[in-house]
Amino acid sequence: MGATKTTHFTERQNELATLAKALGHPARIAILEHLLKVNACICGDIVNELPLAQPTISQHLKELKNAGLIKGEIEGNSICYCINEKNWRKIQKIVNSLFDKFNSQTNCC
């Protein structure tokens, strides 16, 4: 096979996995960190920052956008990407909800 059996898992499990997957590539981490660093959503110069071709960057930006991590606004003939403020903290909470489930008191080994 190879196809992920998403239907067998809960909505929440799939959502969390999808978010993690979006973060699961160094180029996308690098893109996010660049956006976080410059704060102002400087756009296509991400291509100059990273050692990847323009279509590849564009593809990664699309995935980050689909995951809700970033947003892009048209500005003249270029596009301004930046952190999706509305979702960022929400996604952080979703991720932490998994990590916070751990209780070291009752862990057996």
Next chain:
Amino acid sequence: MGATKTTHFTERQNELATLAKALGHPARIAILEHLLKVNACICGDIVNELPLAQPTISQHLKELKNAGLIKGEIEGNSICYCINEKNWRKIQKIVNSLFDKFNSQTNCC
């Protein structure tokens, strides 16, 4: 191509991406949540919990173990899996170090 260009990114970016990747599948989220729920590291009955064949579960467990999220200890002829206490919080911190970089004051859009 298709091969991820890990060499072009920092150690940290690759580490974070690898961790996120390990979390990037609903089956692995489900396995982690089961381990978190039962607290005692009940072992191979994960296979009974999830709608996946034993070799598939075994493979997912291996990936979670490689990522440092869980550990497995031999106990008789079965193996006891549980959350890797030592790494769990550390990994949570690594993930949060990304999310905490966001400063809504200076975000432009």
Next chain:
DNA sequence: AACCTTTATCGTAATATTGCAATTAACAAA
């Protein structure tokens, strides 16, 4: 209009992931 700049999309090749049947390995129990 013709031209340039910027970004998305298409097409395709290389590689990685997912899933499982079959088998093996390791150990316990009879």
Next chain:
DNA sequence: TTTGTTAATTGCAATATTACGATAAAGGTT
């Protein structure tokens, strides 16, 4: 030793991801 139980490994098919050249689309500039 033989048998049973549990989990890892192997081998392979199906699918997904990654990367990029070529091209298209959209808007600005002259």
